[in-house]
Amino acid sequence: MSEVGRPFPLVIAAPSGAGKTSLANALVERHDDVIFSISATTRPRRARERAGKDYHFVSDQEFDRMIAAGEFLEWAIVHGRRYGTPRGGVQDALERGHIVVLDIDVQGARQVRRAFTDAVLVFVLPPSAGELVRRLTGRGSEPDEEVSNRLRVARQELPAAAEFDYVIVNDDFERAVQALEAIVLAERHRVRRAECLAGTLEALDVELEGILARRR
DSSP, X not given: OOOOSOOOXXXXXXXXXXXXXXXXXXXHHHOTTEEEOOOEESSOOOTTOOBTTTBEEOOHHHHHHHXXXXXXXXXXXXXXXXXXXXXXXXXXXXXXXXXXXXXXXXXXXXXXXXXXXXXXXXXXXXXXXXXXXXXXXXXXXXXXXXXXXHHHHHHHHGGGGGGSSEEEEOSXXXXXXXXXXXXXXXXXXXXXGOTTHXXXXXXXXXXXXXXXXXXX
């Protein structure tokens, strides 16, 4: 995606199992100007996860230190574990001209919206409750009790979709990725992000004035 306006944080939230992380990964992989904000978490690392790439896996003591030092843009307790977005990484990426994807929960999305008023919030929905259950149980990484807990949390989170800027139903993965790409492209072209718009309009006006003068 070519740069038009200034970059922004792109928050992607969803009930667990809706596919937000897969969508976020696909967006980052396909576009050089879009990067991931890597969250810190106190939960254990899963088998296929890599420290420093998927998450910064930290102890409860280290998480406490980061909170006390004001290092988090947002943090929340999700399914009994703490997750947080390091503030410095997001700010540095924005200054370098990157759109920063935050794969976080509803609580975190609200905190980011307060910190960055121009953040773009996208809520991902599963196509059905049955499909959500299938995706959660298909992971094979959580016991039945944990799956039930995630479904209860999903019921609490779903009403928050109305607070977001966009909603994507992840029924077909490729179509959902394309919808996410369309959102990013449209947001790049918002007038309020066009920092050089005044200069561009002035230059065009000067050119047109010269053209009209020559046509007299």
